[in-house]
Amino acid sequence: MAVLEVKRLTKIYGSEDTKITALDHVSFSVNKGEFVAIIGASGSGKSTLMNLIGGIDRPTEGSIFIDKREIFKLSESELAIFRRRNIGMIYQFYNLIPTLTAEENIMLPRLLDNRWDDRDKLSSILEMIGLSERAKHLPSQLSGGQQQRVSVGRAMINDPAFILADEPTGNLDSKTSHEIIDLLKFANKKCRQTLLLITHDEKIALQADRIITIGDGKILSDEVMKP
Amino acid sequence: MKITAKLAYSQLKINRSRTLWTLIAIALSTALTTAICSFVSSGNAMLVDFLGENYGVYGKSYLMLLLIPAVIFGVLIIAMSVTVVSNVFRISAQERVTEFGIMKCTGATQKQILDTVMYESIWLCAIGIPVGICLGLILAFAGIHVANHFFGDLNSLAHIMINEINLSLHFVFSWQAILLSAVLCFMTVMYSAWRPAHKAAKVPAIECIRGAGETRINTKPLGTSYLVEKLFGFEGTLADKNLKRNHRNFRATVISLSVGVILFISLGGLQSQANAIEDYMNPGIDQTVISEYISDYANEIDEGTGREKTIYLHPVDSESANRVTQKLEEFEDTSVFGIGNDMDTYYTVLSKELISVKMQEAFEDEAQLNYEFPVEIITLDQKNYAKLCEKAKVPIGSTILLNHYSYNDFGHEVNLEPFLSSIKKMELVKADGSTLDMPVQGILTQNQIPQELFYPNTNPVRLVVSKAMVRGFSWYCAPVEIDGFIEYSNKVLEDVFPSEVNSSYMEEGFNTRVYKINDYMKVMNIAISLVAVFMYSFVALLMLIGLTNVISTLSTNVLMRSREFAVLKSVGMTPESLRRMLNYESILCSIKALLYGIPIGIAVTFFVNLPIRTIFPIPYKIPWLSIILCVLVVFLITWSTKRYAAHKLKNQNIIDSIRS
Numbered sequence: 001m002a003v004l005e006v007k008r009l010t011k012i013y014g015s016e017d018t019k020i021t022a023l024d025h026v027s028f029s030v031n032k033g034e035f036v037a038i039i040g041a042s043g044s045g046k047s048t049l050m051n052l053i054g055g056i057d058r059p060t061e062g063s064i065f066i067d068k069r070e071i072f073k074l075s076e077s078e079l080a081i082f083r084r085r086n087i088g089m090i091y092q093f094y095n096l097i098p099t100l101t102a103e104e105n106i107m108l109p110r111l112l113d114n115r116w117d118d119r120d121k122l123s124s125i126l127e128m129i130g131l132s133e134r135a136k137h138l139p140s141q142l143s144g145g146q147q148q149r150v151s152v153g154r155a156m157i158n159d160p161a162f163i164l165a166d167e168p169t170g171n172l173d174s175k176t177s178h179e180i181i182d183l184l185k186f187a188n189k190k191c192r193q194t195l196l197l198i199t200h201d202e203k204i205a206l207q208a209d210r211i212i213t214i215g216d217g218k219i220l221s222d223e224v225m226k227p
Numbered sequence: 228m229k230i231t232a233k234l235a236y237s238q239l240k241i242n243r244s245r246t247l248w249t250l251i252a253i254a255l256s257t258a259l260t261t262a263i264c265s266f267v268s269s270g271n272a273m274l275v276d277f278l279g280e281n282y283g284v285y286g287k288s289y290l291m292l293l294l295i296p297a298v299i300f301g302v303l304i305i306a307m308s309v310t311v312v313s314n315v316f317r318i319s320a321q322e323r324v325t326e327f328g329i330m331k332c333t334g335a336t337q338k339q340i341l342d343t344v345m346y347e348s349i350w351l352c353a354i355g356i357p358v359g360i361c362l363g364l365i366l367a368f369a370g371i372h373v374a375n376h377f378f379g380d381l382n383s384l385a386h387i388m389i390n391e392i393n394l395s396l397h398f399v400f401s402w403q404a405i406l407l408s409a410v411l412c413f414m415t416v417m418y419s420a421w422r423p424a425h426k427a428a429k430v431p432a433i434e435c436i437r438g439a440g441e442t443r444i445n446t447k448p449l450g451t452s453y454l455v456e457k458l459f460g461f462e463g464t465l466a467d468k469n470l471k472r473n474h475r476n477f478r479a480t481v482i483s484l485s486v487g488v489i490l491f492i493s494l495g496g497l498q499s500q501a502n503a504i505e506d507y508m509n510p511g512i513d514q515t516v517i518s519e520y521i522s523d524y525a526n527e528i529d530e531g532t533g534r535e536k537t538i539y540l541h542p543v544d545s546e547s548a549n550r551v552t553q554k555l556e557e558f559e560d561t562s563v564f565g566i567g568n569d570m571d572t573y574y575t576v577l578s579k580e581l582i583s584v585k586m587q588e589a590f591e592d593e594a595q596l597n598y599e600f601p602v603e604i605i606t607l608d609q610k611n612y613a614k615l616c617e618k619a620k621v622p623i624g625s626t627i628l629l630n631h632y633s634y635n636d637f638g639h640e641v642n643l644e645p646f647l648s649s650i651k652k653m654e655l656v657k658a659d660g661s662t663l664d665m666p667v668q669g670i671l672t673q674n675q676i677p678q679e680l681f682y683p684n685t686n687p688v689r690l691v692v693s694k695a696m697v698r699g700f701s702w703y704c705a706p707v708e709i710d711g712f713i714e715y716s717n718k719v720l721e722d723v724f725p726s727e728v729n730s731s732y733m734e735e736g737f738n739t740r741v742y743k744i745n746d747y748m749k750v751m752n753i754a755i756s757l758v759a760v761f762m763y764s765f766v767a768l769l770m771l772i773g774l775t776n777v778i779s780t781l782s783t784n785v786l787m788r789s790r791e792f793a794v795l796k797s798v799g800m801t802p803e804s805l806r807r808m809l810n811y812e813s814i815l816c817s818i819k820a821l822l823y824g825i826p827i828g829i830a831v832t833f834f835v836n837l838p839i840r841t842i843f844p845i846p847y848k849i850p851w852l853s854i855i856l857c858v859l860v861v862f863l864i865t866w867s868t869k870r871y872a873a874h875k876l877k878n879q880n881i882i883d884s885i886r887s
Contacts, residue, residue, distance in 0.1 A: 081334060084335070091332075099241060
């Protein structure tokens with residue numbers, strides 16, 4: 001069953017003389033429970049694709065279906081609410097709210113729905129990311145790896161349709177990178193969490209079930225690694 | 228607690244000094260609004276006290292007298308608060324643009340982003356407004372006390388007023404006033420927060436994440452002035468560029484400083500003009516007490532000529548006047564100068580040949596053949612009339628023309644001799660058309676006329692005659708023992724012009740009074756001082772609101788730019804030159820404020836002078852003193868904020884700032 005369907009997605013920046021086609025009619029789909037890596041050199045259109053799938057940017061042409069809903073048909077607020085319930089995002093620079101504690105940052109998507117309930121879910125996530133002891137700490141009191149684990153926790157709190165991770169290890173040393181990837185893989189295997197990972201690191205990409213390679217805004221290859 | 232409220236709360240906690248200064252600004256504007264509302268209710272109570280409910284016949288105009296200044300002050304306060312508070316929130320929103328981006332990516336709606344900012348303003352109001360109301364009540368209480376001090380002085384002079392009055396303000400605790408100011412301030416803060424919050428909430432998530440957000444940096448190529456570079460060196464150039472590229476951050480600071488400069492200069496100009504008017508009104512005579520008799524009059528239209536004629540109900544003749552003069556002189560060591568005049572009975576038509584060229588010019592229309600003038604008939608006490616005759620070298624019983632006319636030529640007093648000395652007689656015409664030939668035996672020019680006769684001096688044709696029935700008579704007296712004389716004089720007037728007890732002004736058809744010449748000046752003086760005290764305190768407090776803005780902007784600026792500063796430091800900028808750069812920024816800021824403020828302030832005082840000039844011979848003067856004071860104060864403010872910034876910079880660690 002396809003969780004994500006991308007159809008003829010095109011994004012053009014600028015106009016007339018300075019026109020840059022970042023994405024050129026890209027189509028693919030991702031099934032539930034899949035771990036897909038999207039790789040490409042810098043400037044290939046990875047981040048544009050990520051922003052579009054995350055619903056924080058709008059395409060010039062084409063459409064995206066998440067759980068059979070066409071996200072760009074939603075209004076700004078509908079899309080925001082849809083995002084907090086259905087998409088988990090992880091960034092290279094953690095992007096935590098500096099004034100909230102680790103557990104509040106994890107709970108943020110729920111807090112935005114005014115839900116403080118389900119402490120069990122929170123503690124199971126804290127346990128999974130190994131930060132039960134540091135739940136009350138502020139981001140500035142955590143190391144880079146710990147901060148990234150918090151953002152993985154935040155991405156998973158609402159059991160989203162899929163997790164979208166944009167270079168989640170780009171800012172980390174190799175040991176910590178491993179920990180984060182292992183954590184994501186664990187979530188993928190144990191919880192059947194669909195995972196979309198954007199990276200330029202082939203070693204990390206090789207751990208995925210499927211690798212989509214992007215270049216010049218087009219899909220260059222789409223290979224299934226492990227059936 | 229809702230997450231949006233919590234985020235707002237932590238935002239307030241992080242930037243403590245900005246929160247504090249914003250609170251002070253909100254409290255101050257609430258205080259000022261409350262004070263003004265309280266004053267209006269106290270003033271209202273006072274007016275009701277001596278005018279009755281609805282303020283009697285002139286109710287509307289008294290109400291306007293109370294409401295118009297209140298509204299003007301209110302608008303000024305609100306404008307200032309909006310500038311200050313919205314600036315705080317704009318900077319706050321700008322600071323948190325990345326945070327908003329993260330929230331949006333995590334799925335916060337626009338409304339939720341808006342809410343976090345609005346909660347911030349609610350928190351601030353929750354503390355600032357109650358504090359402000361308390362402050363405002365104290366302020367109103369103190370202000371009323373000060374006003375009563377002045378009113379006490381005024382009340383002691385009340386005997387020169389037409390009606391016996393007793394001015395005093397009571398502190399009125401009016402919950403309507405408090406509620407009004409609380410609501411007004413709440414709305415002001417909410418509006419100020421809503422504007423920047425609304426803008427920030429609309430920025431697309433992707434731009435927030437990139438950190439672009441609301442900051443619009445001016446990308447045009449900028450030349451820095453050679454002067455700045457020469458004067459302040461490289462640090463000056465950096466400061467100049469930052470000010471120019473990032474001018475929105477400084478705009479509120481420049482505006483609040485400019486508003487202060489404008490208000491201050493306008494006040495200085497107003498006060499100096501009020502003082503000039505006071506000087507002009509000072510009659511410049513030696514006498515200290517005036518005893519006065521004045522008749523009521525009625526106007527009617529003459530059926531034959533269609534002219535308006537004035538009928539005096541109880542005119543006074545020279546005999547009665549002389550009786551008073553004699554009696555007044557009987558008081559020991561007292562000299563008396565008695566003048567009676569009639570300005571409404573006669574007019575005369577003179578041909579061009581008798582009128583001096585200057586006078587013709589004054590009337591502009593030089594082609595005119597005949598000029599019509601109203602005639603003022605003056606009669607003096609016997610002694611002074613005799614002296615005047617002697618001066619004019621004419622026998623007693625002659626008519627003397629005072630050949631002097633002064634008028635106000637748009638701020639400048641012009642003195643001239645209106646008639647040629649060939650004038651020998653005038654034909655005086657009454658409103659009913661009857662005429663009277665008046666020979667002119669003597670002529671006196673400006674420096675021969677006694678000082679007492681210059682006051683008032685608005686008529687071109689002034690004839691001193693030996694005897695006449697006139698509307699009123701004034702005795703300018705110079706007694707040694709003033710208070711005793713006033714009592715004595717009142718008795719004399721009562722004897723000669725008996726009136727029924729307890730009849731109020733003009734009920735008898737005439738009125739008498741005795742007052743010190745200086746009393747009018749004193750009343751005016753007190754009134755001017757009272758207004759000045761209030762205006763200056765108001766402006767000072769308004770400026771305090773502006774000042775909180777300057778400080779909070781600066782402190783946030785330093786916080787927001789910590790990364791930029793760290794980068795500068797890491798490439799080798801010394802703390803001294805960093806501090807110098809900040810100093811130059813504030814200096815340039817104040818220069819900018821002065822460049823806007825001073826010309827506008829000068830323009831305001833100039834326009835205030837325009838209507839004054841048409842009435843009084845008071846030319847426009849640039850209020851240099853206020854301008855110099857303003858410049859000093861503005862630089863003092865920037866100097867102190869500079870110290871504050873330097874203090875903040877001390878606690879900065881390069882690495883932390885760069886990594887943040």
